[in-house]
Amino acid sequence: MIVQLCDTSASFCHYPNTRAERKLISVEALRKALRMAMCENMTVQFLYPDYALPSEYVELIESVDHAKVAPVGVTDEADIVVLPSLDRADEVKEGDTVCVRISRAELCDSVEALSALLRRVTRLNVSLTDSHTAVPEELPAYADALDRLGETVKEEYARGHFVQLNLLTDRLMLKQMNNCNAGAETVTLAPDGKFYICPAFYLEGDSPVGDPDAGIEVPNAQLYALSHAPICRSCDAWHCRRCVWLNRKRTLEVNTPGRGQCLTAHAEREASRRLKERMDAAAPGNMFNEIEKLDYTDPFEKVSR
Amino acid sequence: MSDTKIKKQEEPWQGGVAKNITFIVTKDCQLACKYCYLVGKNEKERMSWETAKAAIDYVLDREEEFPQESVVWDFIGGEPFLEIDLIDRICDYIKTELYRRDHHWFDSYRFSFSTNGINYDSEKVQRFINKNLSHLSIGITIDGTRRKHDLNRIWKGSGPERGSYDDVVRNIPLWLEQFPGGGTKVTISSADIPYIKESVLHLYGLGIHEVNINVVFEDVWKEGDDRLFEDQLMELADAIIDGGWYESCSCSFFSENIGKPLDPELENQNWCGAGMMLAVDAAGNFYPCTRFAAYSLRSKKPLIIGNVRDGIDQDKLRPFLTLDRLTQSPQKCIDCEVASGCAWCQGENYDAADTDTIYQRSTAICLMHKARVRANNYYWNKLFRKLELEGKKEEYEKNKPEANASLTC
Incomplete structure (x- = not known):
């Protein structure tokens, strides 16, 4: 269960959150939802706003096992630190797990800054804000930037700092699909006290899929599962977030990714493969996955009729 | 050659290798058929020449994106022949452009129409037909006997209900003269079930040898309809076999290839051709099939996949x-023992x-399909027994035509 505590809680994923007016979830709704989470054995992640929470909220939050996703500087106890911009990278502490939202162009222009961050953090999650709009012509620059970031990762490994960068190292370590799974394995409690597929669905004004009193009922829930995603189930870009919100935005179906998302994920997969080759040369016998070279850049090509 | 004949359903022209491009030229129709799925018919949305030309140019400008061997240019309404002037201009333009561009569809195209037949004999429509005869497919919809046809296919407007049977049936001889193998499309809704047998036989009697008949996909069925349906089909089976109609006429309800379980891997293809075809409406919007346009939808927003300007x-x-x-199928369909043909x-x-998904299969026709399968089994068992007793079964099996696996939509 992801709990978006306030309308202004920072995004940690592909979706933007432009809401500026504070609207905190009610204590009563939060209490009910947390009771439900405990009864249903759900793990809980809280999405923090950029201001200090009232004490009754803090008390409730601390009453359950959880993870905190918070903007940099809000709390010292964040499990995942959200960086609103790379300009504030200095505020990140050594060993943090950090999330940053940037466009592909920004990533290409910020390899130095991201490399500096990689040298200090345990894990860096980059959420691209425009992966869905990628076209083949734009990908060589992105691939080049990933290779340069891969060089930093390799150097860090050489000095015993096993940093993770989701775009590159996840595919090297995963053995199967490891996606967001919103709607299938996760659900979001929004500040209105109701459940949504994910924060993006709430922010876009979608209908809720339940509340702590009535329970959760996702219509056509099977379509959020990998088994019902014809393109994704035949794909091995296992690190791909497989964002159902982007899917629907691009193809009108939650189970079908648009070409941009697939091209981006495969550019990352291919960069991971190249990184593996370089790692093999530098550190033979490493535990990373072998990654096969593919003859397609979009799994749609092999699935479509 | 065998003299044991069972008429096979005609294959669609270039089935499986032709791109279907549909112009929704008007959303108006003279009729207001009760079972019509077009819930948003109106007199205002008529395609302009500019929109039609832009759609043609869009397609022909992108020859590499439309690599299919052939093309079927479909015209649909409402009633398409209400816009015969526009259609004539569209077809002339297509022919000219295919020639001018040396396009691979030149001489591999059809213009296809499904009409209510009311103004089939008008001077303009006849001039158009005679001009394009060798590249035309035209189906006239007639539902069967007068009482079956007039039950649903009534004239638009207020006042007492007026059936359209007489206005259509008078054009059947001319149509069959121009299209001797012409088939008609019959639609069955709940109220039509008692008239199936008499209607199919009536159509055969009119000289229509190909009756493409199907139940509506919408959830209109009442308790007991499946039993009535099965009884009607069995009576029809008796009449077709006893009367020897099977030699010269086909009825799509009866097919050797339906009612079997389907292999989850080898027979996992989609049934419907939506997305393989392209439809364009008066506003210049593109759809994966006309059924996704606003006037076809009861409860969902239109599913637009582009337009003539942006592609x-x-x-x-x-x-x-x-x-x-x-x-897209629920478990009961995946496990179904009689799934083929559904x-x-x-x-x-x-x-x-x-x-808002295309990935949830409606099962409204489940009981009707099962009833059809039972009657279909009866039909073939009876027919084969007859052939056997006449000493013709072996000969038929030896010369049996290949199974027809084309899409039906």
Whole structure:
């Protein structure tokens, strides 16, 4: 269960959150939802706003096992630190797990800054804000930037700092699909006290899929599962977030990714493969996955009729 | 050659290798058929020449994106022949452009129409037909006997209900003269069930040898309809076999290839061709099939995949082009012992789904399909026994035509 505590809680994923007016979830709704989470054995992640929470909220939050996703500087106890911009990278502490939202162009222009961050953090999650709009012509620059970031990762490994960068190292370590799974394995409690597929669905004004009193009922829930995603189930870009919100935005179906998302994920997969080759040369016998070279850049090509 | 004949259903022209491009030239019709799925018919949305030309140019400018061997230019309404002037201009332009561009569809095209037949004999329509005869497919819809036809196919307007049977049947001889193998499309809704047998035989009697008949996909069925339906089909089976009609006429309700379980891997393809075809409306919007246009939908917003100005959004086609049978079917359909031949319409699936998806198969016709399968089994068992007793079964089996696996939509 992801709990978006306030309308202004920072995004940690592909979706933007432009809401500026504070609207905190009610204590009563939060209490009910947390009771439900405990009864249903759900793990809980809280999405923090950029201001200090009232004490009754803090008390409730601390009453359950959880993870905190918070903007940099809000709390010292964040499990995942959200960086609103790379300009504030200095505020990140050594060993943090950090999330940053940037466009592909920004990533290409910020390899130095991201490399500096990689040298200090345990894990860096980059959420691209425009992966869905990628076209083949734009990908060589992105691939080049990933290779340069891969060089930093390799150097860090050489000095015993096993940093993770989701775009590159996840595919090297995963053995199967490891996606967001919103709607299938996760659900979001929004500040209105109701459940949504994910924060993006709430922010876009979608209908809720339940509340702590009535329970959760996702219509056509099977379509959020990998088994019902014809393109994704035949794909091995296992690190791909497989964002159902982007899917629907691009193809009108939650189970079908648009070409941009697939091209981006495969550019990352291919960069991971190249990184593996370089790692093999530098550190033979490493535990990373072998990654096969593919003859397609979009799994749609092999699935479509 | 065998003299044991069982008339096979005609294959569609270039079935499987032709691109279907549909012009929704008007949303108006002279009739207001009670079972019509077009819930938003109106007199205002008529296609302009500029929109039609832009759609043609869009397609012909992108020859590499439309690599299919042939093309069927479909004209649909409402009633398409209400816009015969526009259609004539469109067809002239297509022919000229195919020639001018040395396009690979030159001489591999059809103009296809499904008409209510009311103004079939008008001077303009006849001039058009005579001009394009060798490249035309025209089907006139006549539902059967007068009482069956007039039950649903009534004139638009207020006042007492007026059936259209007489206005259509008078054009059947001319149509059959021009299209001797012409088939008609018959639609069965709940109220029509008692008239199936008499209607099919009536159509045979009119000289129509091919009757393409199907039950509506919408959830209109009442308790007991499946039993009535089965009884009607069995009576029809008796009449077709006892009367020897099977030698010269076909009825799509009866097929050797339906009512079998389907292999989850080898027979996992989608039934419907939505997404493989392209439809354009008066506003210049593109759809994966006409059934996704606003006037066809009861409860969902139109599913637009682009327009003549900005082109086709390929992302919106991806769900259609990766859709398979199992992913959209509930478990009862996957496990069904008589699954083959059970059809679905992607547009109706979308319209009836719990969410805005094409991935939820409607099962409204489940009982009707099972009834059809039982009657179909009866038909073939009876027919084969007859052939056997006449000493013709072995000969038929030896010369049996290949199974027809084309899409039916």
